[in-house]
Amino acid sequence: MALQNSSLHxxxxxAILVDTPSGQRFFHSFGKAGSxxxxxxxxxxxxxxxxxxxxxxxxxxxxxxxxxxxxxxxxSFSSSPLSLEVLK
Numbered sequence: 001m002a003l004q005n006s007s008l009h010x011x012x013x014x015a016i017l018v019d020t021p022s023g024q025r026f027f028h029s030f031g032k033a034g035s036x037x038x039x040x041x042x043x044x045x046x047x048x049x050x051x052x053x054x055x056x057x058x059x060x061x062x063x064x065x066x067x068x069x070x071x072x073x074x075x076s077f078s079s080s081p082l083s084l085e086v087l088k
Contacts, residue, residue, distance in 0.1 A: 012076040013047035014056065019069040027070070030062065047075060 016027040018038055025038030026045035039045050048056050056072075063070050 011079070012050055012074060014050060015042060015045045015047055015073045015075050016056075016059065016063070017071050017073055018063065027059065027063070034062075036063070036066065036068065042075065045075075 017024050018027050018036065020038060025040060026042060028037045028039045028044055028046050031037050046059075048059075060070070
């Protein structure tokens, strides 16, 4: 079954990878004092819908103000299930 164009937005997202002194980490959130909270893996990353331009802009503006370097990465879901053989 092929994905419709409208459902494509629901099956892909954007993650932000932030350069830190410890290496690249996935953006998670901002802490109470405005500190940047990051995750080591994609599991802890804040994922943004591709259409969430305002949400992405708010985060990137704060990261830029903190003089952080960052990149955007596409995260997508395949409608084709994996075989159990792939996991071995």
